Amino acid sequence: xxxxxxxxxxxxxxxxxxxxxxxxxxxDAEVLFVAERAAPVTDDNGTLTLTPRKTLTEVPDPDIxxxxxxxxxxxxxxxxxxxxxxxxxAADAHTTWTTSxxxxxxxxxxxxxxxxxxxxxxxxxxxxxxGLGAEPTGERVVxxxxxxxxxxxxxGIDMGLTLAGKIAGDPYAQGIQLMIEYDPQPPYDAxxxxxxxxxxxxxxxxxxxxxAEAAQA
Amino acid sequence: xxxxxxxxxxxxxxxxxxxxxxxxxxxDAEVLFVAERAAPVTDDNGTLTLTPRKTLTEVPDPDIxxxxxxxxxxxxxxxxxxxxxxxxxAADAHTTWTTSxxxxxxxxxxxxxxxxxxxxxxxxxxxxxxGLGAEPTGERVVxxxxxxxxxxxxxGIDMGLTLAGKIAGDPYAQGIQLMIEYDPQPPYDAxxxxxxxxxxxxxxxxxxxxxAEAAQA
Numbered sequence: 001x002x003x004x005x006x007x008x009x010x011x012x013x014x015x016x017x018x019x020x021x022x023x024x025x026x027x028d029a030e031v032l033f034v035a036e037r038a039a040p041v042t043d044d045n046g047t048l049t050l051t052p053r054k055t056l057t058e059v060p061d062p063d064i065x066x067x068x069x070x071x072x073x074x075x076x077x078x079x080x081x082x083x084x085x086x087x088x089x090a091a092d093a094h095t096t097w098t099t100s101x102x103x104x105x106x107x108x109x110x111x112x113x114x115x116x117x118x119x120x121x122x123x124x125x126x127x128x129x130x131g132l133g134a135e136p137t138g139e140r141v142v143x144x145x146x147x148x149x150x151x152x153x154x155x156g157i158d159m160g161l162t163l164a165g166k167i168a169g170d171p172y173a174q175g176i177q178l179m180i181e182y183d184p185q186p187p188y189d190a191x192x193x194x195x196x197x198x199x200x201x202x203x204x205x206x207x208x209x210x211x212a213e214a215a216q217a
Numbered sequence: 218x219x220x221x222x223x224x225x226x227x228x229x230x231x232x233x234x235x236x237x238x239x240x241x242x243x244x245d246a247e248v249l250f251v252a253e254r255a256a257p258v259t260d261d262n263g264t265l266t267l268t269p270r271k272t273l274t275e276v277p278d279p280d281i282x283x284x285x286x287x288x289x290x291x292x293x294x295x296x297x298x299x300x301x302x303x304x305x306x307a308a309d310a311h312t313t314w315t316t317s318x319x320x321x322x323x324x325x326x327x328x329x330x331x332x333x334x335x336x337x338x339x340x341x342x343x344x345x346x347x348g349l350g351a352e353p354t355g356e357r358v359v360x361x362x363x364x365x366x367x368x369x370x371x372x373g374i375d376m377g378l379t380l381a382g383k384i385a386g387d388p389y390a391q392g393i394q395l396m397i398e399y400d401p402q403p404p405y406d407a408x409x410x411x412x413x414x415x416x417x418x419x420x421x422x423x424x425x426x427x428x429a430e431a432a433q434a
Contacts, residue, residue: 181369
């Protein structure tokens with residue numbers, strides 16, 4: 001079972017690592033970090049540099065595709081990158097599961113996979129997702145057929161575990177959860193726009209709007 | 218504020234990325250992945266390869282040290298590696314916080330930091346931690362003075378957020394939580410040995426014992 005995790009300049013690290021850490025222990029899983037070119041790829045902070053195992057052309061038909069997200073300005077170039085879109089479409093013709101974390105769903109939508117489908121994304125990107133023809137939901141992990149989308153950044157852990165259970169059964173997935181000791185105890189209950197202080201939500205929404213306007217100007 | 222995350226062959230990816238993703242957004246934070254040598258470092262699955270930004274000698278006095286864990290056979294060589302132990306001890310003389318995730322605490326203990334201190338580790342490594350003179354607790358994130366240790370793998374997210382709150386205040390840390398949408402919804406409640414099915418716990422304990430015996434033989 002080949003699992004390809006797409007890397008591109010400016011991806012968000014935990015988006016990729018959550019699914020990686022939860023899917024890699026699956027029986028017979030071969031996880032491959034893949035990228036357009038055979039060169040190290042740096043994340044959205046310019047801090048973390050990952051080496052892809054293979055180029056896209058070397059992994060034409062993975063069983064599972066995982067597309068991590070990143071800030072809009074990093075995802076948008078990929079939404080117009082024929083090399084990435086063509087690979088996604090060709091791979092998707094064979095996948096068992098095509099998945100994304102965070103704004104990775106915008107890339108799935110750009111490839112044409114999410115038209116009329118229930119899906120999710122980072123909470124700040126739900127409007128953009130709708131603009132691309134998907135039907136955003138407020139759920140953390142959304143299954144629609146073989147398309148699985150997860151909410152922002154850390155939700156890839158929940159997606160990976162859920163998918164692991166569907167693939168290898170509940171006891172196996174529980175074993176993965178136990179070994180990564182995923183018994184979350186966040187010090188705050190501010191992990192969604194519904195739960196976080198309203199002024200924080202408003203602050204990030206304003207910043208996002210300003211950045212979007214600046215990008216269009 | 219310089220934050221050094223130690224890389225070594227066979228570390229566990231999420232151990233490093235959880236704190237990275239939660240501490241990097243702190244004001245004036247400069248996160249540096251550091252390693253003994255200036256060469257890419259591969260994780261415990263042989264799948265993920267990270268490029269360190271700096272060598273240990275180039276980062277002598279970080280404000281925060283983060284030591285990720287890994288399987289015992291990967292951590293043990295570092296517990297006897299003078300380059301790593303000497304760096305840890307010299308750095309610790311200046312740090313504001315010295316931290317670990319998972320079996321990274323065994324390395325802190327080997328460096329002599331945890332003698333008589335409350336600390337934690339991966340649930341399968343608590344006996345080993347005690348054997349090194351620490352006082353293991355069942356908590357997920359343990360503060361004892363400036364030493365902060367977290368439980369297995371995924372607990373580094375909770376540790377990072379908790380530390381972010383102490384450094385930059387609760388609202389700032391809540392903002393980090395909101396932006397990584399850390400509103401965990403695991404599909405199972407099997408993330409600790411107290412909560413997981415007993416047969417799973419027993420299975421992993423037996424495997425661990427067998428591996429330990431094989432290593433001693």
